[in-house]
Amino acid sequence: MEILINAVTLGSLYLLFALGMSVAWGTIGILNFAHGSTFMFSAMVAYYTVQMVALPMWAMILLGAAVGMVLSVLTQALIFNFILRRNPDLLKAEMQIVVGGIGAASVLLAIAQHYTKSVPFGFSASTFKTTTYQLGAIHISNVQLVILVAAFGLAGLAAWWLKSARAGLALRAIGVNPEVASLMGVDRGRMALGTMAAAGALAGTAGILLTYYLGSIAAETGDSFLISAFAAIILGGIGSVIGVVVGSMILALAETLVVTQLSGTWASAVAFGLIFVVLLFLPRGIFGRKEVRRT
Amino acid sequence: MNMRKSWSRTLLAATGATALLAAAACGTNEAGESSSTGEGLPDTIKIMSIKEMTGPVSFAGENSTKGIDLAVEQINEQGFLGDTKLEIDLKDASDSTQEAASLATQAVSDKSYSAILGPGLSSQASAISPIAEKGEIPVIYYQAGSDGVLVGDYTYRVTAPAASYYHIIGDYLAEKKVKTAAVLYTSGNPTLTELGEKAVPGVIEENGVTIKRSDTVSNDTQDFTAVTSEIIKADPDAVFLLLLGPQNPRAVSQLKQKGYDGEIIGMTTMGAGNLETAGEDAAGVVWPSNFSARSEVPSTQEFVKAYEEKYGELPNNYAAEGYDAVWLLARGIKEANSADRVAIREGIAKVAAEGFDGAQGPLSFENNDVRVEGVIASWNGSEEVVVTLGDD
Numbered sequence: 001m002e003i004l005i006n007a008v009t010l011g012s013l014y015l016l017f018a019l020g021m022s023v024a025w026g027t028i029g030i031l032n033f034a035h036g037s038t039f040m041f042s043a044m045v046a047y048y049t050v051q052m053v054a055l056p057m058w059a060m061i062l063l064g065a066a067v068g069m070v071l072s073v074l075t076q077a078l079i080f081n082f083i084l085r086r087n088p089d090l091l092k093a094e095m096q097i098v099v100g101g102i103g104a105a106s107v108l109l110a111i112a113q114h115y116t117k118s119v120p121f122g123f124s125a126s127t128f129k130t131t132t133y134q135l136g137a138i139h140i141s142n143v144q145l146v147i148l149v150a151a152f153g154l155a156g157l158a159a160w161w162l163k164s165a166r167a168g169l170a171l172r173a174i175g176v177n178p179e180v181a182s183l184m185g186v187d188r189g190r191m192a193l194g195t196m197a198a199a200g201a202l203a204g205t206a207g208i209l210l211t212y213y214l215g216s217i218a219a220e221t222g223d224s225f226l227i228s229a230f231a232a233i234i235l236g237g238i239g240s241v242i243g244v245v246v247g248s249m250i251l252a253l254a255e256t257l258v259v260t261q262l263s264g265t266w267a268s269a270v271a272f273g274l275i276f277v278v279l280l281f282l283p284r285g286i287f288g289r290k291e292v293r294r295t
Numbered sequence: 296m297n298m299r300k301s302w303s304r305t306l307l308a309a310t311g312a313t314a315l316l317a318a319a320a321c322g323t324n325e326a327g328e329s330s331s332t333g334e335g336l337p338d339t340i341k342i343m344s345i346k347e348m349t350g351p352v353s354f355a356g357e358n359s360t361k362g363i364d365l366a367v368e369q370i371n372e373q374g375f376l377g378d379t380k381l382e383i384d385l386k387d388a389s390d391s392t393q394e395a396a397s398l399a400t401q402a403v404s405d406k407s408y409s410a411i412l413g414p415g416l417s418s419q420a421s422a423i424s425p426i427a428e429k430g431e432i433p434v435i436y437y438q439a440g441s442d443g444v445l446v447g448d449y450t451y452r453v454t455a456p457a458a459s460y461y462h463i464i465g466d467y468l469a470e471k472k473v474k475t476a477a478v479l480y481t482s483g484n485p486t487l488t489e490l491g492e493k494a495v496p497g498v499i500e501e502n503g504v505t506i507k508r509s510d511t512v513s514n515d516t517q518d519f520t521a522v523t524s525e526i527i528k529a530d531p532d533a534v535f536l537l538l539l540g541p542q543n544p545r546a547v548s549q550l551k552q553k554g555y556d557g558e559i560i561g562m563t564t565m566g567a568g569n570l571e572t573a574g575e576d577a578a579g580v581v582w583p584s585n586f587s588a589r590s591e592v593p594s595t596q597e598f599v600k601a602y603e604e605k606y607g608e609l610p611n612n613y614a615a616e617g618y619d620a621v622w623l624l625a626r627g628i629k630e631a632n633s634a635d636r637v638a639i640r641e642g643i644a645k646v647a648a649e650g651f652d653g654a655q656g657p658l659s660f661e662n663n664d665v666r667v668e669g670v671i672a673s674w675n676g677s678e679e680v681v682v683t684l685g686d687d
Contacts (some may be wrong), residue, residue: 006521013518110349116353120541122572132552139524139553214517215548216572218541220351224515256521264512264522265482 002138004253004259009144011252013210018229019151020072020202023158026239028192029094033101034075035203035229036222037108041202042067043211044112044219046186047121057128057146061208063160068204069197075104076196081189105222112219122216123208130212142211150209151243154202159241235275237288246286251275335632336379339340342413342624343402345395345423354567355415355613356450359437360385362617362654363412365598365605370625379634381625385519386442388414395419396426405432409634410434412620415454415613417441417485424450433640435624438615440486449640451647452619454612455585455655457486457562458494460669464560464583465502466684467671471558473532479522479546480537483514491537499535507531514539519549526550533558540564544573549645551576565641567611571675578676587672589681615654619665622653623638 019024021035030039042064049055049063079100087093132141170191171183182188210225232251236243254271262270278286307596344363347356363383371380388395395414400423402408403426411427415422415438426449427434435451445452476499480491491511499506507529510522523546526534531583536546536559550559562584570577588599588609600620602610623646628634631642647660659666671682 002524003521006524009520010518050665113349113351113353117357118351118541119354119568120572122544124572124574130552132554134554142553159537210517214545216541216544217574221517221541224517227515242383259512259521260525264480264510264516268513268515 003256005138005140007250007253007256008085008249009147010256011249012147013213014228014232014248014252015155015245016113016147016206016209017203018223018232019155019158019205019241020068020199021229022233022236022238022241022244023162023201023202024195025233027162028188028195029090030076030080030192030196031094031098031101032072032080032196032199033098033109033226034071034104034154035101036226037105037112037201038071038200038203038222039207039210039225040069040217040219040222041071041108041112041207043207043217044116044121046208047123047211048115050123050125054125054127057126057208057212059127060123060126060212061205064204064208065201066204068200068202068207071108072196072202072203073193075101075200076193079104081192086112087257096247109219109223113190114218118219120216120218121211122214124213126212128212140248141213143209147209147213150205155241155245162241180285231272231275233285235278235285240285240287243285243287250278296538298415302538320604336376336628337634338468339380339382340376340379340409340628340634341382341384341407342410342412343398343408344383344400344462344572345388345402345414345419346385346387346412347389347414347419350389352390352416355438356387358567358611359415359617359620360621362602362610362614363604363621365614366618366621366625368605369573369601370621375625376629379519381621383468384408384413386478388419390416390419392416392418392422392535393649396422399423399426399434400430400651403432407630409431409636410639412617412624413437413439413450415439417444420444424523428436431640432636433624433627433643435620435643437507437613437620445663448644449644451660452625453616453623453653453655453658453665455560455665455667455669457480457490457583457585459666460585461490461494461498461562461583462501463669463671464498464581467560467581467682468499468502468504468533470684471533473502473558475505475529475531476533476535477508477510477526477529477531478506478537479510479512479526481514481516481539481542482511484539484670487537487539495535495537504533512542516542517545519546520553522638523553523555527553527555531557533560536561536565538564540567543569544571544577547573548576563612565674566679568611570679575676577674579673581671581673581682583669584612584672585669586615587670587679587681589672589679590656590670591681592656592668595654595656612655619653619655619658623647623658624652626651629655 023217024030045067046060046064080097082099083096084093130141130143132139232247233244236247254274255267258267258270346514366430367381387396402411413434417439420436421443424446427449433449438454475503481487517548559580563584565582610668626646627643630645631638655667673680673682
């Protein structure tokens with residue numbers, strides 16, 4: 001039972017991180033490799049703020065979301081929009097967007113390394129204090145509960161918005177066919193900025209909650225999560241919120257089982273090997289949409 | 296920075312300080328010493344310092360450089376080399392192996408450089424050493440603990456391998472009546488793997504403690520929830536954490552949040568402010584260390600006092616190692632009475648054979664690799680302190 005709870009907690013960490021990345025990739029086609037640095041940088045700004053003013057958790061989340069939103073919008077406006085304007089060929093543009101994202105990530109990482117000297121930082125100065133509850137042999141903390149609620153709540157909200165809200169439908173239309181969506185009156189540029197703002201806010205929120213849960217993160221932490229999030233999205237299927245939920249949980253369960261039953265050394269190898277096997281049979285991921293090509 | 300690996304080497308260097316070197320202890324008691332050795336020396340001796348001033352290990356490079364600057368200032372002000380001044384040419388190699396190798400090649404070909412103060416990354420050091428040996432230029436490294444770093448007569452290291460002093464934890468285990476233990480180490484790092492698989496289990500078992508579990512995590516592990524749950528189920532009296540610096544506060548916090556109240560024992564990666572974010576959760580965590588600013592060893596306290604006066608903060612191990620590297624080099628130059636690279640190498644060898652008192656306490660050398668007595672450091676919830684056994 002405890003293994004399952006630990007796996008779901010780890011899966012929720014991956015989910016929180018991957019959600020914003022998945023929404024941007026699955027709708028406006030932006031695979032943002034600066035997502036990890038946005039996540040880390042938001043937490044770092046919150047850390048320096050909380051050193052000056054002791055803030056509660058909700059204020060830290062709002063601050064992290066705001067910083068993430070600003071960084072993500074700036075990345076879109078200054079890098080991705082520029083690349084898209086110069087490259088009518090979407091395939092070439094996608095490659096350049098990946099490189100542009102890596103560039104933005106490197107800048108944010110270098111700034112963070114300069115200020116933190118790669119020494120871990122956390123929110124011990126915050127007014128929020130971690131409490132652990134014991135339910136039989138199982139220990140669960142208040143931060144763990146917040147992570148679980150936030151991850152599934154935000155995933156549910158994102159799924160509902162994309163399926164039912166008018167803007168969400170327009171966004172999905174861009175994901176299916178950007179040209180036709182534009183002809184139907186969808187403002188792709190504005191929607192892209194909005195999506196990146198939401199993805200950045202999710203990255204910032206994830207940065208704050210994960211720092212509370214882990215106790216501390218370092219400048220390089222975002223990079224480690226980026227690989228896991230990338231794998232979870234691919235496994236679940238690009239563009240599917242339920243896919244990223246399932247992908248995160250499978251990845252986390254596989255890693256937890258390997259760590260507890262075998263050895264932490266093999267965690268990534270076995271987990272990613274498993275993903276490879278799944279993709280052999282389901283190349284578009286578990287919930288990936290079928291691509292229809294007309295000749 | 297976890298770069299120690301090789302440690303089992305034969306004892307070559309004879310220890311025991313001579314009158315000359317005892318008088319030169321730590322470089323802070325030189326005021327009355329003759330400076331006549333400067334006759335064969337030029338006005339300035341130029342040293343290239345290749346450090347990680349930017350990138351993921353910049354914390355080590357910056358602190359090491361602070362220790363270097365303090366030592367150079369003392370040497371020049373005290374006239375340790377007579378009228379000769381040491382001049383450090385600081386080069387940033389970040390975490391690039393190619394850049395470090397290129398800088399070393401430049402130092403070899405530019406005859407104005409007499410020696411190199413090497414980087415702390417093993418990957419960079421392993422690239423520099425063959426260049427330095429072939430080019431016959433002395434290099435003194437800090438950290439850089441992998442095999443293949445000390446490859447000949449020209450390469451020295453001033454960070455003792457953790458395995459060489461980890462045995463000092465034995466008395467602590469006895470005092471705390473530790474009977475069972477669990478070991479958790481980062482398997483993606485050669486130094487930590489060596490410690491986790493051989494050196495630390497060896498020390499644990501030598502002290503009559505049974506190892507109940509041994510677990511590994513990877514370099515990328517961020518969440519320790521699952522592995523700490525399994526460790527707690529085994530109910531060990533002590534948990535040994537041999538992890539990368541940023542992993543330590545997370546593992547400690549998650550062990551405590553899971554209700555673990557036994558002993559937590561680590562290694563030097565817990566120092567240099569890495570436990571600060573764990574705060575009260577980490578109170579009582581101990582680790583054998585090559586250096587602590589709170590050590591009562593006189594030469595260490597002289598260094599700490601001078602460092603605090605210059606920088607207004609306590610030094611960490613990287614600063615102490617940088618300081619000791621420069622004093623080893625300066626003593627070698629003085630012994631050689633020459634700025635010639637080969638003569639300096641011979642001078643360093645003589646100094647190393649006799650040892651000296653440095654920032655890290657009494658230093659001796661085995662196969663060009665330093666050895667220290669070590670201290671047991673502890674985090675008291677807000678700062679690092681030294682554990683004195685029998686205080687409870």
